[in-house]
Amino acid sequence: MEKTKIVPQRPSSGKTDWWRGAAIYQIYPRSFQDVDGDGIGDLKGITKHLPYVASLGVDAIWLSPFFTSPQADMGYDVADYCDVDPMFGTLADFDALVAEAHRLGLKVIIDQVLSHSSDQHPWFIESRTSRTNPKADWYVWADPKPDGTAPNNWLSVFGGPAWEWDGVRKQYYMHNFLASQPDLNFHNPHVQEALLKAVRFWLERGVDGFRLDTVNYYFHDKELRNNPPHRLHDGDGAGLDAPDVNPYGMQEHLHDKTQPENIGFLQKLRALLDQYEGRTTVGEVGDGARSLKTVAAYTTGGDKLHMCYTFDLLGPEFTPRHIRDCVTAFARSVKDGWICWAFSNHDVNRHVSRFAQGKEHHAPVAKLAISILASLRGSICLYQGEELGLPEADLAFEDLRDPYGIRFWPSFKGRDGCRTPMPWEKGKKHGGFSTTRPWLPVPEEHLPLAVDAQEKDKASVLAHYRATLAFRREHPALIDGAMHFLEVQEDVLAFLREENGEKLVFLFNMRHGPQEVALPEHLTVKQVLPMPGMRGQLEGDRVRLESLDGFCGRV
Structure with missing residues (x-):
């Protein structure tokens, strides 16, 4: 495999909010x-x-x-x-x-x-041994109803009831997912x-x-x-x-x-x-x-x-x-x-x-x-x-x-x-x-x-x-800039991104087939920015977009 070129990252030293826009x-x-x-x-x-x-x-x-x-x-x-x-x-x-x-x-x-943890976690292994051990209430345990059924009607995301019977404690334990994934008791x-x-x-x-x-x-x-x-x-x-x-x-x-x-x-x-x-x-x-x-x-x-x-x-x-x-x-x-x-x-x-x-x-x-x-x-x-x-x-x-x-x-x-x-x-x-x-x-x-x-x-x-x-x-407006949507035809996603004086307009044709988009009257594109892989063309006050295409301009 060919050697991969390293792309320089945004400077990270001293930037505690690096995660914003990451x-x-x-x-x-x-x-x-x-x-x-x-x-x-x-x-x-x-x-x-x-x-x-x-x-x-x-x-x-x-x-x-x-x-x-x-x-x-x-x-x-x-x-x-x-x-x-x-x-x-x-x-x-x-x-x-x-x-x-x-x-x-x-x-x-x-x-x-x-x-939740695994039922093989030492905490659960200890918890299920009795109702009095040091970790007895580290998981969600409950007694059955008088007829032996589960304590309530809660369901598991993975199918069936969210309760599993344990024969040692003679209680049910809760699991939102698999029965082998008992829920921890955060009230403890x-x-x-x-x-x-x-x-x-x-x-x-x-x-x-x-x-x-x-x-x-x-x-x-x-x-x-x-x-x-x-x-x-x-x-x-x-x-x-x-x-x-x-x-x-x-x-x-x-x-x-x-x-x-x-x-x-x-x-x-x-x-x-x-x-x-x-x-x-x-x-x-x-x-x-x-x-x-x-x-x-x-x-x-x-x-x-x-x-x-x-x-x-x-x-x-x-x-x-x-x-x-x-x-x-x-x-x-x-x-x-x-x-x-x-x-x-x-x-x-x-x-x-x-x-x-x-x-x-x-x-x-x-x-x-x-x-x-x-x-x-x-x-x-x-x-x-x-x-x-x-x-x-x-x-x-x-x-x-x-x-x-x-x-x-x-x-x-x-x-x-x-x-x-x-x-x-x-x-x-x-x-x-x-x-x-x-x-x-x-x-x-x-x-x-x-x-x-x-x-x-x-x-x-x-x-x-x-x-x-x-x-x-390369464009700070895309990292943390404000975003405003524009009203255009139904199959086109249109919005502005703006920060520190940079205002960019984006148009995306999500339809299979070309479209022409009329720019709102209050917008004038001063510079077309070559957005990678996108072929949109500015023609006067209209943008021509090919199928599944996009356009970016500085306004």
Whole structure:
């Protein structure tokens, strides 16, 4: 593979709010690079390819879980919050990764799965031994109803009741996800202290921030009141809990998550991070129609989370109206908070497959999507492989590893299709990811999109990502500038970005077919800025846009 050129990063020294407007690259460790030959990616594999990540022009990496775990939910079931699972390497490997990332100018954000642990965690093993042991109330335990059924009607995101019977304690314990992922009892201050101690452990190792998994699931209603039915059946998870797949979306989740006590814990977490310079947090909020209200509560005031993301742009809709509505709703609901936008992550189908109308449109849609994302106000998160334009992998049932996909097959194929290994080398077996059979297969259709093939093509999706992120860095208005939408025809997304005297107009044609856009009378384009990969032409007071095209001008 050709040597990758390093792109200089924005200066990070002395800038404590580096996360505002940052581009964050999510790495799924299992699928990035296998160095030790066991078919599973590892920390040394990530370190090996950090120069490639830096070459994209991103500011930070986000690592999905690599902690000690039985891997029932691919590491989101933690058995030791302060160690590396042997399949990924050692703490020394992690320290080396952080050192190399910092040398390249990359910040390091890691997952923290605080709402629940694995049932193999020593805390839970002790908790389930009796009702009187020192950790007896570190998890959410409850007696059965007189007829032996669960304490209430709460449901698991992964299907079925949110309660599992334990024959030793003769009680039920709560699990919002798998039965092997018991929920921690945040009403116990000792639990909070233990989790904050784990966070401090990683801060001391030089971690720059935390992505907080299911951040609104920490607390539950102490009275264990039933959830009412959800009349609109509005799911929270861009497919994971859609009511046509999962009954979870049929409840109004008033009592099993998003409790008011969460605010107090987030303030404690922020106070801890503020003891360290330049640290950040980004919370995952899945709260249905209430998500923006929850984001506002969690990010305002400067004493809780730095930023959040929702599932708003992780669904199937890719239209000017939807993007405008999401951005406008956030700006209206969240006055002094911050958001992180993304089109893909490890939990949803890859956005090229969600948005494109046929394979021939994969590359154009991939290019248009990053051009739009990089122009929005907020931080942005990119998921490994999207810079190659990878489509969702179509896997056979026997290849699935995702418990959610296995549970809901065939109505929902799960999340493995976006978690397949990175294709590094077109001509190598398994795409250069591993020398042995990977934990998930590398799809044949991904091989022509491998990194080494795209490195040689100046018109590739990869080249477009690099150029677009460079364009974003060159214009301060795109990092933290104000954003105002313009009224034009329905299939065109139009807005202004402005900061420190720089005012830019953006037009994006999201239709398959050319369009002409009349600029509003109060706008005069003084200079056309060559936006990477976009072909829009200014003709008098009108802009001609080709299919899936864009335009940028200084006004």
